[in-house]
Amino acid sequence: MSAPFFLGKIIDVIYTNPSADCSSSLTRLCLVLGGVFLCGAAANAVRVYLMQTSGQRIVNRLRASLFSSVLKQEVAFFDKTRTGELINRLSADAALLGRSVTENLSDGLRAGAQASVGIGMMFFVSPKLATFVLSVVPPVSIIAVLYGRYLRKLTKVTQDSLAQATQLAEERIGNIRTVRAFGKEMTEIEKYTSKVDHVMQLARKEAFARAGFFGATGLSGNLIVLSVLYKGGLLMGSAHMTVGELSSFLMYAFWVGVSVGGLSSFYSELMKGLGAGSRLWELLEREPELPFNEGAVLNEKSFQGALEFKNVHFAYPARPEVPIFQDFSLSIPSGSVTALVGPSGAGKSTVISLLLRLYDPASGTISLDGHDIRQLNPVWLRSKIGTVSQEPILFSCSIAENIAYGADNPASVTAEQIEQAAAVANAAAFIQNFPQGFSTVVGEKGVLLSGGQKQRIAIARALLKNPKILLLDEATSALDAENEHLVQQALDRLMEGRTVFIIAHRLSTIKNANVVAVLDQGRIIECGKHEELLLKPDGMYRKLMNKQSFISA
Numbered sequence: 001m002s003a004p005f006f007l008g009k010i011i012d013v014i015y016t017n018p019s020a021d022c023s024s025s026l027t028r029l030c031l032v033l034g035g036v037f038l039c040g041a042a043a044n045a046v047r048v049y050l051m052q053t054s055g056q057r058i059v060n061r062l063r064a065s066l067f068s069s070v071l072k073q074e075v076a077f078f079d080k081t082r083t084g085e086l087i088n089r090l091s092a093d094a095a096l097l098g099r100s101v102t103e104n105l106s107d108g109l110r111a112g113a114q115a116s117v118g119i120g121m122m123f124f125v126s127p128k129l130a131t132f133v134l135s136v137v138p139p140v141s142i143i144a145v146l147y148g149r150y151l152r153k154l155t156k157v158t159q160d161s162l163a164q165a166t167q168l169a170e171e172r173i174g175n176i177r178t179v180r181a182f183g184k185e186m187t188e189i190e191k192y193t194s195k196v197d198h199v200m201q202l203a204r205k206e207a208f209a210r211a212g213f214f215g216a217t218g219l220s221g222n223l224i225v226l227s228v229l230y231k232g233g234l235l236m237g238s239a240h241m242t243v244g245e246l247s248s249f250l251m252y253a254f255w256v257g258v259s260v261g262g263l264s265s266f267y268s269e270l271m272k273g274l275g276a277g278s279r280l281w282e283l284l285e286r287e288p289e290l291p292f293n294e295g296a297v298l299n300e301k302s303f304q305g306a307l308e309f310k311n312v313h314f315a316y317p318a319r320p321e322v323p324i325f326q327d328f329s330l331s332i333p334s335g336s337v338t339a340l341v342g343p344s345g346a347g348k349s350t351v352i353s354l355l356l357r358l359y360d361p362a363s364g365t366i367s368l369d370g371h372d373i374r375q376l377n378p379v380w381l382r383s384k385i386g387t388v389s390q391e392p393i394l395f396s397c398s399i400a401e402n403i404a405y406g407a408d409n410p411a412s413v414t415a416e417q418i419e420q421a422a423a424v425a426n427a428a429a430f431i432q433n434f435p436q437g438f439s440t441v442v443g444e445k446g447v448l449l450s451g452g453q454k455q456r457i458a459i460a461r462a463l464l465k466n467p468k469i470l471l472l473d474e475a476t477s478a479l480d481a482e483n484e485h486l487v488q489q490a491l492d493r494l495m496e497g498r499t500v501f502i503i504a505h506r507l508s509t510i511k512n513a514n515v516v517a518v519l520d521q522g523r524i525i526e527c528g529k530h531e532e533l534l535l536k537p538d539g540m541y542r543k544l545m546n547k548q549s550f551i552s553a
């Protein structure tokens with residue numbers, strides 16, 4: 001910022017000492033100015049490096065906090081929120097906010113410093129001229145505030161619209177097999193195009209507003225220069241200013257004009273960032289409705305794993321008007337196998353969701369060893385429960401990593417432990433047949449494996465977890481005889497010595513269970529062993545056995 005000052009001095013030295021005796025002053029001034037330029041260059045390099053690295057750190061921390069906040073939300077939150085939208089918040093919104101507080105903040109700070117020092121120097125060089133020139137500032141500030149507000153609103157709408165487009169893309173790409181099977185590629189392309197077209201329309205609006213704003217600020221910058229030339233010329237004519245002072249002033253005024261341009265760009269980027277940020281703050285500050293990692297922990301030594309539902313009433317938060325359970329009571333004794341049967345949609349999987357405390361009942365209690373699970377730490381509770389679902393989901397990493405996922409600390413699991421779990425789960429043979437063995441990557445959601453293979457890996461995963469309680473949702477689809485036998489044998493080994501609750505679709509499971517519970521219209525209506533229940537002439541179980549086709553393997 002001292003350059004214009006020295007340049008003014010140099011001009012005055014030349015003008016007032018036209019002969020050769022100005023050379024020593026000139027050399028001194030030029031040396032000082034050269035030194036100033038060197039310092040400026042070094043400071044600029046340091047500024048860019050520091051701002052860029054700290055900026056990236058801000059974006060990283062923002063993304064990490066956001067991801068942590070999202071993962072801690074209760075499951076009902078995910079029933080209402082679309083995955084694509086959350087992905088958009090993590091990627092596009094975080095990047096926009098990041099950019100606005102990093103590169104942009106750095107340039108903004110520089111422009112702010114330049115503008116304020118420039119204005120200060122203008123007053124130092126000529127207070128009269130400075131007062132005259134700066135009368136242009138208030139109208140520009142009003143335009144800037146109005147523009148900023150508009151831009152902030154517009155950005156929020158644009159980011160929401162972008163989130164919808166991302167959501168559509170994420171869902172359709174993730175389910176490409178269904179899209180292909182129905183031949184809906186062109187329809188989906190049209191839908192996506194219309195969504196991004198909407199984003200384009202909003203971007204056009206923004207471009208229009210931006211163009212007006214930049215035009216206005218550019219014009220005001222030029223007006224500053226024009227007024228300096230006019231008023232400065234008059235002052236010089238009346239000998240109130242030297243030519244060097246006017247030159248310095250002009251340069252400061254030009255600098256201030258450029259800085260105001262920089263500041264307006266900073267301001268508009270900042271407003272865009274804040275527009276995108278408002279959704280991010282909402283997510284970051286959202287408190288999960290169910291506790292994430294707090295509550296009591298039971299004594300490991302006396303832990304039995306007995307479960308009981310008492311007069312439970314429940315409806316899903318997304319559909320509170322549809323009751324799923326009304327006065328639901330069921331006891332699952334420690335170390336026993338309880339099979340649940342009932343018509344499709346009766347709420348069998350919901351029992352598992354409630355046991356895992358993914359949702360809380362509206363009234364009634366669910367207890368573990370006599371303790372209401374609402375008093376227990378959910379993370380501890382889930383660490384005691386293993387689950388194998390109808391269609392197990394695997395992650396797109398290696399088979400070994402998928403199996404180790406079951407352990408409390410996957411990093412500490414040895415290759416032998418993984419291989420042993422796979423062997424007990426009857427998975428070792430097919431895994432070893434893959435060229436990469438346990439390092440085989442299974443594709444997204446395990447798409448590169450067959451249904452039976454996925455189930456056996458899920459069983460190995462549960463074996464490694466070694467839980468006291470096991471929640472199983474038997475696959476409804478029949479496997480071929482050999483796979484069926486292997487999966488069944490693996491399941492039998494997994495069930496040994498644990499409290500097992502199983503949603504039964506196989507006749508053999510029902511026959512071997514200690515207790516079969518029949519779910520109908522939100523409550524358990526019959527409970528007993530398979531043979532006992534069959535004896536009830538008008539019993540629901542008998543009717544169900546006749547009506548529903550259980551897999552006979």
Ligand SMILES: Nc1ncnc2c1ncn2[C@@H]1O[C@H](COP(=O)(O)OP(=O)(O)OP(=O)(O)O)[C@@H](O)[C@H]1O
Nearest residue numbers: 079316318319324343344345346347348349350351
């Ligand atoms: N997250 C949810 N939000 C709202 N309603 C849901 C949710 N999940 C399931 N439901 C509804 O709750 C009811 C019970 O579903 P659930 O999956 O527990 O049935 P199910 O007995 O396991 O069925 P199936 O044997 O067909 O798997 C169904 O009517 C279903 O539409």
